[in-house]
Amino acid sequence: xxxxxxxxxxxxxxxxxxxxxxxxxxxxxxxxxxxxxxxxxxxxxxxxxxxxxxxxxxxxxxxxxxxxxxxxxxxxxxxxxxxxxxxxxxxxxxxxxxxxxxxxxxxxxxxxxxxxxxxxxxxxxxxxxxxxxxxxxxxxxxxxxxxxxxxxxxxxxxxxxxxxxxxxxxxxxxxxxxxxxxxxxxxxxxxxxxxxxxxxxxxxxxxxxxxxxxxxxxxxxxxxxxxxxxxxxxxxxxxxxxxxxxxxxxxxxxxxxxxxxxxxxxxxxxxxxxxxxxxxxxxxxxxxxxxxxxxxxxxxxxxxxxxxxxxxxxxxxxxxxxxxxxxxxxxxxxxxxxxxxxxxxxxxxxxxxxxxxxxxxxxxxxxx
Numbered sequence: 382x383x384x385x386x387x388x389x390x391x392x393x394x395x396x397x398x399x400x401x402x403x404x405x406x407x408x409x410x411x412x413x414x415x416x417x418x419x420x421x422x423x424x425x426x427x428x429x430x431x432x433x434x435x436x437x438x439x440x441x442x443x444x445x446x447x448x449x450x451x452x453x454x455x456x457x458x459x460x461x462x463x464x465x466x467x468x469x470x471x472x473x474x475x476x477x478x479x480x481x482x483x484x485x486x487x488x489x490x491x492x493x494x495x496x497x498x499x500x501x502x503x504x505x506x507x508x509x510x511x512x513x514x515x516x517x518x519x520x521x522x523x524x525x526x527x528x529x530x531x532x533x534x535x536x537x538x539x540x541x542x543x544x545x546x547x548x549x550x551x552x553x554x555x556x557x558x559x560x561x562x563x564x565x566x567x568x569x570x571x572x573x574x575x576x577x578x579x580x581x582x583x584x585x586x587x588x589x590x591x592x593x594x595x596x597x598x599x600x601x602x603x604x605x606x607x608x609x610x611x612x613x614x615x616x617x618x619x620x621x622x623x624x625x626x627x628x629x630x631x632x633x634x635x636x637x638x639x640x641x642x643x644x645x646x647x648x649x650x651x652x653x654x655x656x657x658x659x660x661x662x663x664x665x666x667x668x669x670x671x672x673x674x675x676x677x678x679x680x681x682x683x684x685x686x687x688x689x690x691x692x693x694x695x696x697x698x699x700x701x702x703x704x705x706x707x708x709x710x711x712x713x714x715x716x717x718x719x720x721x722x723x724x725x726x727x728x729x730x731x732x733x734x735x736x737x738x739x740x741x742x743x744x745x746x747x748x749x
Contacts, residue, residue, distance in 0.1 A: 412740070418501030419733075422690040426721070429697035433717055437701070437710040449715075453663030460656040461723040465731075467652065468492045471536070471645040472512075475529040476521065478638045483519055490735045491515035497732025500691030500725065511736060518739070532639050536646040542571050544650065545682040548675035555706060567682060653724050654678060660719045661708055668707040676703045691725060 466489070473488035491512045499508025509530055516526040549564045600607045654677040658670055680699045684692035700717045708716060 415498075415501055415736075418690050422501055422693045425689055425694035426691075426697060429694040430714060430718055433697060433701045434714045437713045450663045450665065453659050457656055457659050457663065457719075457723055460652055460659065461727055463652055464649065464656065464724065465489065465492065465728055467645055467649045468496075471533055471642050471649065472529055474638055474641055474645070475532065476516075476525075478635050479525060481521055481525070483516065483521060487515065487519045490739075493728055493732035493735045494739065495732070496725070496728045497736050500693075500729045500732075502690055503688050505691070515735070515739060518742075533642055533646070536639065536643040538571055539643055540646045540650055541682055541685065542568065544678040545571070548678040548682075551671065551675045552679070564679065564682070571682075650678070650681065653681070656723060657720050660716060660723070661704075661712075664708070664712045664716060664719075666708040666712050666716075672707060673704075676707065679703060691729070696725075697721060 469485065469488040469492040472491060473483070473485055476483045476488070494515050495508040495512035498511035499505035502508070512530060513523060513526045516529075517523050545564065545568055549568065596611070600611065651674070654674040655670075657677045658668075658673045661668055661673060680696065680703055683699050684696040687695045689695055697717050700720055701713050704716060705713060
């Protein structure tokens with residue numbers, strides 16, 4: 382593909398934001414709504430941690446923090462940096478393969494923006510649009526950015542199906558029938574999603590045909606708006622064509638790229654689970670590495686599509702409930718807080734800086 386086709390979005394296109402100067406596709410996520418999301422996230426998180434503290438408090442919870450071994454937490458901080466780096470890298474390899482002139486720093490910012498907006502919106506609904514916006518603002522076709530997001534989401538679903546299935550099997554005797562039923566139900570949902578996304582990547586032509594037929598029917602019924610419908614349809618078809626070409630390329634001569642993305646996805650999440658294990662060891666607790674990895678996989682599995690912003694509340698309670706079988710009650714609240722800090726809270730803080738800068742740049746363009 383030529384460079385001209387690779388960059389259908391011009392600098393002029395990118396200079397015109399939506400309402401309030403916000404990114405295209407994110408006009409509904411105003412500063413006020415983001416602040417509300419941060420408030421809900423904080424309240425639910427604090428309430429869950431307070432509940433865990435009250436439930437597990439034996440008079441020695443605070444004392445347990447004195448047993449933290451600093452050397453392990455230097456390692457945990459390094460693993461947190463690896464987490465953010467690999468998260469960016471699994472996006473970046475696609476753009477490298479497409480010949481897009483995107484810096485790795487842009488991928489880092491896009492990944493952090495995804496994490497932040499996912500944490501302050503229900504069901505992580507704005508995480509994907511935030512990532513798309515950062516890439517689009519860097520000159521990437523929206524269709525290509527969407528194809529990368531879809532392919533990485535497919536890799537994530539593959540990981541969850543495999544890891545949750547194996548974890549549920551390994552820990553099958555550790556949970557009561559109700560918990561096992563919930564886990565199996567979630568597993569079925571992920572398998573269905575896997576099939577849907579495979580079809581979306583494998584057969585994108587169907588979406589193009591449907592859109593073209595619908596626009597033709599609308600233009601016939603609304604002749605006065607024929608020109609507007611044609612322009613909108615042209616833009617949508619252009620982006621879907623870029624999406625289709627990207628998927629076709631990665632499923633054809635460059636199939637090694639999505640395979641590498643699946644591998645990096647496994648590295649990304651296993652790194653998170655190992656990070657949690659070293660937090661446990663750093664608190665002076667002992668436990669089986671495989672058991673901790675399986676528990677962490679199930680925690681992420683349960684909370685991935687939580688309706689609360691960033692799975693706040695649900696994730697903390699799930700961590701405490703499942704890890705209670707491995708570590709002592711004195712360390713449970715501290716472990717939950719530190720696990721969430723290094724895996725989510727720290728990237729969210731950094732992502733807030735990225736999103737704030739993106740919004741300020743867009744508003745300055747609007748004012749200028």
